[in-house]
Amino acid sequence: EAGVAQSPRYKIIEKRQSVAFWCNPISGHATLYWYQQILGQGPKLLIQFQNNGVVDDSQLPKDRFSAERLKGVDSTLKIQPAKLEDSAVYLCASTTTGSPLHFGNGTRLTVT
């Protein structure tokens, strides 16, 4: 079984620039999550999708962050404009009923 794929692995941008991350979940997993993991902290949920619908985005900073999962499979997370405090690892995870979360390797974002 292929795992959750994320790209890019690393990204360095200047503040006020925009950036996008891509996630391809495990085939058949209807539920997809984006987490933000700041150094020294646990993953913090940003948004949860069920198929192509948003289940929870209460912790997503909507003034600068956006995410979509148009066809219910791949997902993209965008930050525009980026701030220094957005430096973190962005994790994508997917799951299906009765299954624990499967995580991708994450994208490490550095904002300078």
Place this chain on the structure above:
Amino acid sequence: AQSVSQHNHHVILSEAASLELGCNYSYGGTVNLFWYVQYPGQHLQLLLKYFSGDPLVKGIKGFEAEFIKSKFSFNLRKPSVQWSDTAEYFCATLSGGSYIPTFGRGTSLIVHP
């Protein structure tokens, strides 16, 4: 809102020492509990999970955890650690009918050979 507390932020042990990492959760109803591990440079992986039944859960690589409902705890244990257990360990919960996992802040474990 549900929360997860991991009290040990940094643990340093020698090989063959015993390990216990604390995890407490706040929700009083039905909970599903997990321990995830993140080895250096790798993605988060599931170590073990508790949904129901026997409160003593066996996981991979010799790890186990005990669900104690009266203490709201789900501590992770291993009788004899190895250098290869050096990693970050995260406790997580699913509770209250939500399918949104909540993670603790993690415990960094360093095992000296």
